[in-house]
Amino acid sequence: MPHAPASPLLASRPAGPLTGRLRVPGDKSISHRALMFGALAVGETAITGLLEGEDVLRTAAAMRLLGAEVTQLAPGEWRVSGRGVGGLTEPADVLDMGNSGTAARLLCGLLAGHPLFAVMTGDASLRKRPMKRVTDPLSATGAVFRTREGGRLPLAVQGAADPLPLDYVLPVASAQVKSACLLAGLCAPGVTRVVEREPTRDHTENMLRHFGASVSIEDTAEGRVILLTGRPELVAAPVHVPGDPSSAAFPIAAALLVPGSRVVVENVGLNPLRTGLFATLREMGARLTIENERVEGGEPVGDLVAEHGPLRAVDVPPRRAPSMIDEYPVLAVLAGFAEGETRMRGLQELRVKESDRLAATAAMLAANGVAARIEGDDLVVQGQGGATSGGPVPGGGTVETHMDHRLAMSALVMGLGTRAPVAVDDAAFIDTSFPGFAALMNRLAGGEALRAP
Ligand SMILES: O=C(O)C1=C[C@@H](OP(=O)(O)O)[C@@H](O)[C@H](O)C1
Numbered sequence: 001m002p003h004a005p006a007s008p009l010l011a012s013r014p015a016g017p018l019t020g021r022l023r024v025p026g027d028k029s030i031s032h033r034a035l036m037f038g039a040l041a042v043g044e045t046a047i048t049g050l051l052e053g054e055d056v057l058r059t060a061a062a063m064r065l066l067g068a069e070v071t072q073l074a075p076g077e078w079r080v081s082g083r084g085v086g087g088l089t090e091p092a093d094v095l096d097m098g099n100s101g102t103a104a105r106l107l108c109g110l111l112a113g114h115p116l117f118a119v120m121t122g123d124a125s126l127r128k129r130p131m132k133r134v135t136d137p138l139s140a141t142g143a144v145f146r147t148r149e150g151g152r153l154p155l156a157v158q159g160a161a162d163p164l165p166l167d168y169v170l171p172v173a174s175a176q177v178k179s180a181c182l183l184a185g186l187c188a189p190g191v192t193r194v195v196e197r198e199p200t201r202d203h204t205e206n207m208l209r210h211f212g213a214s215v216s217i218e219d220t221a222e223g224r225v226i227l228l229t230g231r232p233e234l235v236a237a238p239v240h241v242p243g244d245p246s247s248a249a250f251p252i253a254a255a256l257l258v259p260g261s262r263v264v265v266e267n268v269g270l271n272p273l274r275t276g277l278f279a280t281l282r283e284m285g286a287r288l289t290i291e292n293e294r295v296e297g298g299e300p301v302g303d304l305v306a307e308h309g310p311l312r313a314v315d316v317p318p319r320r321a322p323s324m325i326d327e328y329p330v331l332a333v334l335a336g337f338a339e340g341e342t343r344m345r346g347l348q349e350l351r352v353k354e355s356d357r358l359a360a361t362a363a364m365l366a367a368n369g370v371a372a373r374i375e376g377d378d379l380v381v382q383g384q385g386g387a388t389s390g391g392p393v394p395g396g397g398t399v400e401t402h403m404d405h406r407l408a409m410s411a412l413v414m415g416l417g418t419r420a421p422v423a424v425d426d427a428a429f430i431d432t433s434f435p436g437f438a439a440l441m442n443r444l445a446g447g448e449a450l451r452a453p
């Protein structure tokens, strides 16, 4: 689907207090997996709360090309009639995964275990991102991958007719790589073993169990060992997708920045391997509480309450990165409004997201008068304190977003608290994960805080 920029140029300006209760779109990670496991299950999987962002719609289109029936009944309400494990059919067209690394890499795992030929591509951002991190381990199943120079998209794959189970120790803390290996293992006999030295989001493991697969998880001296028994019969099961904590981060951050604000984000997924930002914000002194905690569909969920108040600098250890890997741009914005110098350690993985997020985040801050520097794999931000609208943070810059939705949203949040407006060069990619973002933020601000410059 061509990317018709919804509103390429957008700017945010000092807003009045943000107040209200809201819900953010469904969790992107869970939404991708619900469609993929629904396509592999026997029966009809009912999904509620699915994220209808462009990344997830790419996965829906790919599942249709692979033979599953995927239909939308109503906003957020979908049905997937699966083909069973090993039952996907050869796609009659190129699989275009758009801007989505998760869709592309998890799909490589799916394709590796099926005896079919497929070609995959993506947009200009995704075609820059490394794919060897999945094609290398997946080749041990017997699948044959051919990629563009440097291990990039487009790629072609001939899936294995008799896939072998993997035994793989992840060299990088990546739930995408872990999930690709597990998805390939579904089609292999025996037991697939994946080891991660640092735990990453476990939505794949949770959902495999939800659909009836046998998954064991053990923390050992080697790391977290995940064992999957191959060739299960996955049985269709209802999936209720909670709000995405990575999306909730933006209205939460805005409330923490703008004086007088109090915002409640309802029904947010609180998987412990996704909530590193909220722990970090509390360390900064943020007035952030959780209400109405409960478990839904096997995942913890709650309502996040955020109120404006003073923030202090923090030192974020590298071990926290996997649990907040997508939240560093917005955390860096908040660090610009905190008292003192914030250091975020071990951010090498940010180099290979939709953009080089480490460099782009530093540039975003510098363009708006916040002192930020990169030291090795660390990002250091000199806070200017006094998070007050029209306060010490100048703003006034236009941020290059490099086709990165989280850069765009982080910059627009920053502009709600700076002296002068903050503009972004392209807001269209926000639709990959958070359709309706600008309208929702304006509703909280009680006016047109976000609008064309
Ligand atoms: O598995 C997933 O759904 C995701 C994993 C993360 O990537 P890595 O696991 O590669 O760090 C994250 O950046 C991405 O937004 C979603």
Ligand SMILES: C=C(OP(=O)(O)O)C(=O)O
Binding pocket: 028, 055, 099, 100, 101, 102, 103, 326, 353, 354, 406, 433
């Ligand atoms: C990195 C992200 O997603 P993906 O890897 O799926 O493109 C993200 O949503 O921040």
